[in-house]
Amino acid sequence: MTFKRILGVATLLAAAAAFAQAPTSKPAAATSSAAPTGATVTLSPSTPAASATELTDAHALAKPGDAKAGQTKAAACGACHGLDGNSSDAQYPKLAAQQERYIARQLALFKTGERQNPIMMGMAGSVTPQDMRDIGAYFASQKTLPGVADDTVIKAGPNQGMKFYAVGERLYRGGDAARGVPACIACHGPTGAGNPGPAYPTLDGQHASYVSARLTAFRSGLVLGKGEYENKVMAGVAKNLTDEEIQALSTYVEGLHPAHDDVASKPVTSTASAPTATAH
Numbered sequence: 001m002t003f004k005r006i007l008g009v010a011t012l013l014a015a016a017a018a019f020a021q022a023p024t025s026k027p028a029a030a031t032s033s034a035a036p037t038g039a040t041v042t043l044s045p046s047t048p049a050a051s052a053t054e055l056t057d058a059h060a061l062a063k064p065g066d067a068k069a070g071q072t073k074a075a076a077c078g079a080c081h082g083l084d085g086n087s088s089d090a091q092y093p094k095l096a097a098q099q100e101r102y103i104a105r106q107l108a109l110f111k112t113g114e115r116q117n118p119i120m121m122g123m124a125g126s127v128t129p130q131d132m133r134d135i136g137a138y139f140a141s142q143k144t145l146p147g148v149a150d151d152t153v154i155k156a157g158p159n160q161g162m163k164f165y166a167v168g169e170r171l172y173r174g175g176d177a178a179r180g181v182p183a184c185i186a187c188h189g190p191t192g193a194g195n196p197g198p199a200y201p202t203l204d205g206q207h208a209s210y211v212s213a214r215l216t217a218f219r220s221g222l223v224l225g226k227g228e229y230e231n232k233v234m235a236g237v238a239k240n241l242t243d244e245e246i247q248a249l250s251t252y253v254e255g256l257h258p259a260h261d262d263v264a265s266k267p268v269t270s271t272a273s274a275p276t277a278t279a280h
């Protein structure tokens, strides 16, 4: 296996071109050639979202979180998720830079048992709605350490000859209209940063094994939330994905990151080391 880091900047340019509806917008080629490579590109959080249905939860009335208060409250979470939200053990999802309200919603779902996971149902049991927002605000304020994507060439099958992550990149950016797979970029953004408005989760840098477990669960029809809090989007998105596509999308997002976070020259290490968890 070989690995590659994926710069969000290339994706950004393609997305900007795709989304540029204004009559004054320049052709994609001109935009690309004018942009210095490796430029510090900060994305507007208002990246167009497809039919944004706001993700909410039973605790939506809590005040916005306080990151400072959240840091103290998140101490117990660091053992698995990393003190700064960059878990080094892939069985625990990274929470760094995750959307505040997305974190709060998932905690609420674990607390009621609507999202099933024995460890997290236990952890969320005593967390109050305000704690959920504070902890969310703390992790949202942290920076994700990017991972790397699988660069191996696929030897057989429909994607023969393509690099593994490139299969994911193609779907992430363009979807597959013929098979009813929407482009992930529309909701999760060109660099995978998600969308704070409707609280769509960030995906960039997330451990591939966690992402593929989530996509597999969504493909089997997993819908989170009940009644007015239900969100069926991902069950629809994932229903036609093949195993290979799930793996490819997962490794693609693990390697995805904005250009200004490029650390290609630095070794990939997590600063917050997580002690081995025994609770599962």
Ligand code: HEC
Pocket: 073, 074, 076, 077, 078, 079, 080, 081, 091, 092, 093, 094, 095, 102, 103, 104, 106, 107, 116, 117, 119, 120, 123, 124, 127, 135, 201, 277, 278, 279
């Ligand atoms: C003993 C290990 C452990 C501890 C401690 C722990 N978690 Fe988790 N957490 C997990 C695991 C495992 C998952 C993945 C669950 C799944 O696959 O559904 C998870 C998932 C989550 C998710 C969902 C992430 C996503 O991207 O959807 C959130 C949010 C979360 N944890 C927050 C917390 C918070 C806040 C705390 C502290 C109060 C905490 N966790 C403590 C193990 C832990």
Ligand code: HEC
Pocket: 050, 051, 055, 093, 171, 172, 181, 182, 183, 184, 185, 186, 187, 188, 200, 201, 202, 203, 211, 214, 215, 223, 224, 225, 231, 233, 234, 237, 249
């Ligand atoms: C129309 C908007 C939309 C599109 C398109 C979309 N997603 Fe999502 N995605 C969501 C929402 C909303 C959630 C949160 C669902 C929830 O918590 O109920 C989510 C959650 C996820 C999660 C779980 C994240 C976590 O931390 O647990 C993954 C992984 C994911 N999406 C991957 C993808 C991929 C890959 C694609 C493209 C094939 C995609 N999504 C397309 C809206 C979208």
